[in-house]
Amino acid sequence: MAETRPAPRRRRKEARPQELTAAALSLFVEKGFAATRLDDIAERAGVSKGTLYLYFDSKDALFKAVIQEGIVPALHAGEVLLDEYDDPLALLRAILLGWWERIGSTELGGIPKLMMSEARNFPDVAVYYQQEVIQRGTALLRKAVARGIERGVFRKVDPEAICSVLIAPLVYRAMWRHSFGPCCGQETDVAQYLHTYFDLVLNGLLAPAPGGDAQ
Amino acid sequence: MAETRPAPRRRRKEARPQELTAAALSLFVEKGFAATRLDDIAERAGVSKGTLYLYFDSKDALFKAVIQEGIVPALHAGEVLLDEYDDPLALLRAILLGWWERIGSTELGGIPKLMMSEARNFPDVAVYYQQEVIQRGTALLRKAVARGIERGVFRKVDPEAICSVLIAPLVYRAMWRHSFGPCCGQETDVAQYLHTYFDLVLNGLLAPAPGGDAQ
DNA sequence: TCTAAATTACTGACCAGTCAGTAATTAAAT
DNA sequence: ATTTAATTACTGACTGGTCAGTAATTTAGA
Structure with a gap:
């Protein structure tokens, strides 16, 4: 059984915000704001949900950032x-x-x-x-x-x-x-x-x- | 203190479905499907949430009825x-x-x-x-x-x-x-x-x- | 080391869906 | 007519799952 790689867990403070808003945009567009889970956004961006909160205060704040x-x-x-x-x-x-x-x-x-x-x-x-x-x-x-x-x-x-x-x-x-x-x-x-x-x-x-x- | 009227509680089996889909439509359009609560739809239609389930099987079914x-x-x-x-x-x-x-x-x-x-x-x-x-x-x-x-x-x-x-x-x-x-x-x-x-x-x-x- | 970045485990509010019970209406019996 | 029984429309408290947000812990890099 080849075990799934645990996680690369890279640290990339600079690139993160872009990656997160990009992931959020595509999911918000697909499912709508309310129906999109932060876990899904995090997964698509290759991070965990907690990481989102290092860069954005709330789901609302993330929405605003996406638009702006x-x-x-x-x-x-x-x-x-x-x-x-x-x-x-x-x-x-x-x-x-x-x-x-x-x-x-x-x-x-x-x-x-x-x-x-x-x-x-x-x-x-x-x-x-x-x-x-x-x-x-x-x-x-x-x-x-x-x-x-x-x-x-x-x-x-x-x-x-x-x-x-x-x-x-x-x-x-x-x-x-x-x-x-x-x-x-x-x-x-x-x-x-x-x-x-x-x-x-x-x-x-x-x-x-x-x-x-x-x- | 004039007590608030408890509730008229009218029974209107025929008109209900129309009233419910009308209320649902305006709220779905305003807030989106996911962000709309069934309690709000019921309130706008002047009934309780339970009544919704007498006429529609689920929130999804209500959405479909609204469109159709x-x-x-x-x-x-x-x-x-x-x-x-x-x-x-x-x-x-x-x-x-x-x-x-x-x-x-x-x-x-x-x-x-x-x-x-x-x-x-x-x-x-x-x-x-x-x-x-x-x-x-x-x-x-x-x-x-x-x-x-x-x-x-x-x-x-x-x-x-x-x-x-x-x-x-x-x-x-x-x-x-x-x-x-x-x-x-x-x-x-x-x-x-x-x-x-x-x-x-x-x-x-x-x-x-x-x-x-x-x- | 030691700090910053990220993850994981957890909490509490919220809400779709349920169901035991109540009010309104109709039908039957006196 | 008037009570009584049966039916039907409706209610609202409750439950179980979900998910935004947080706190504790682990890992990466200097």
């Missing part, structure tokens, strides 16, 4: 695009596609699902998230849209409302991946979905003609 | 629209607006949020929901889109993918109402949102010109 360190860093990447692109159409495309590639298609894509599920159980985190993530992301999108309208490239639409409408299909798809996706077989092809999405919204947004009104 | 009786009836309403409308544009509008008015804007609008949150904890319910609600709803939308493409009213787009893209902004908004909505102050005006939404997607979907290509 998850998304905020990814926003910088979007904001620099405003200066990188001049053409409003290319800019908008880059922002939306960037969101998908950096967040939606990664593990981070579970955060919107998690945050939506738990917003009313953690009102303070929800407010934080709404201000630091949603409003900031919306502001970014709004600038891109406004620039397009100013230059006559986009039709005149309500900039505030359009932002939600634009991001919704991407968030929706990301949430799907973390809910029905694993249960209900075949997801449609991502590339096809993105293509159809951009085709619809950009076509719906573009002013009818480049110069004045003729084709 | 919640949405399925509302689908019929959509399916009859296929025959009521001939014009594809009006049909599509009626379907999407109908979804908002019958589901999205009502208490039922919490079900997508609930189902997304709990899909991976209830794979069998998720499969049921996916087949009986999502696929059925998608099929309905697809027919409307296909009719529009056939008649040259809509541009040629992938019918499968477009359905998700079309419904996403409505579902997203409904989920918002039940998550961030109560926490984070001002929601933008619904009418304005719907107007902008229809403006974008219908404009994005319409073929460039009625007859051939000229404006």
Whole structure:
């Protein structure tokens, strides 16, 4: 009988917090906050439950850490695009596609699902998230849209409302991946979905003609 | 000291199941399945916890009942629209607006949020929901889109993918109402949102010109 | 060594589910 | 009608298991 190795029991003060929040994120997204046990998080991270309490005061504190360190860093990447692109159409495309590639298609894509599920159980985190993530992301999108309208490239639409409408299909798809996706077989092809999405919204947004009104 | 009335203790065998699932739905949507106590559901419905077990075998069974009786009836309403409308544009509008008015804007609008949150904890319910609600709803939308493409009213787009893209902004908004909505102050005006939404997607979907290509 | 990191064993609150009993309703008997 | 018996809807105290959080102990590294 080969006995199971007792435990390596490494000490790695620096890397731990990341490993713990990563493990917590994936389990919170999968099962929800209340249904996730700290023992499971610890096991996935390769430590014992007690170790969790060396780095986080409580399960709630762990939740907050997951949300905070998850998304905020990814926003910088979007904001620099405003200066990188001049053409409003290319800019908008880059922002939306960037969101998908950096967040939606990664593990981070579970955060919107998690945050939506738990917003009313953690009102303070929800407010934080709404201000630091949603409003900031919306502001970014709004600038891109406004620039397009100013230059006559986009039709005149309500900039505030359009932002939600634009991001919704991407968030929706990301949430799907973390809910029905694993249960209900075949997801449609991502590339096809993105293509159809951009085709619809950009076509719906573009002013009818480049110069004045003729084709 | 006027003593508190002990309890009316009404007996209403017929109405109970509805009252219980209604109470359960609103609490499940608010707190999530795991974080909702049966005592709270019972209290909101004006009965004791024991009564719950006269009508449902378990907390899980109650969840399933909430989902099943919640949405399925509302689908019929959509399916009859296929025959009521001939014009594809009006049909599509009626379907999407109908979804908002019958589901999205009502208490039922919490079900997508609930189902997304709990899909991976209830794979069998998720499969049921996916087949009986999502696929059925998608099929309905697809027919409307296909009719529009056939008649040259809509541009040629992938019918499968477009359905998700079309419904996403409505579902997203409904989920918002039940998550961030109560926490984070001002929601933008619904009418304005719907107007902008229809403006974008219908404009994005319409073929460039009625007859051939000229404006 | 000796300190810090991690584990293990433990506690107590909480909650799904149970069940003996009570109140309301109906039916039967006078 | 009015009491009595039988039935049915409902209650709430109780139990057993679970799990967040803690305290005692062990192990790794300087």
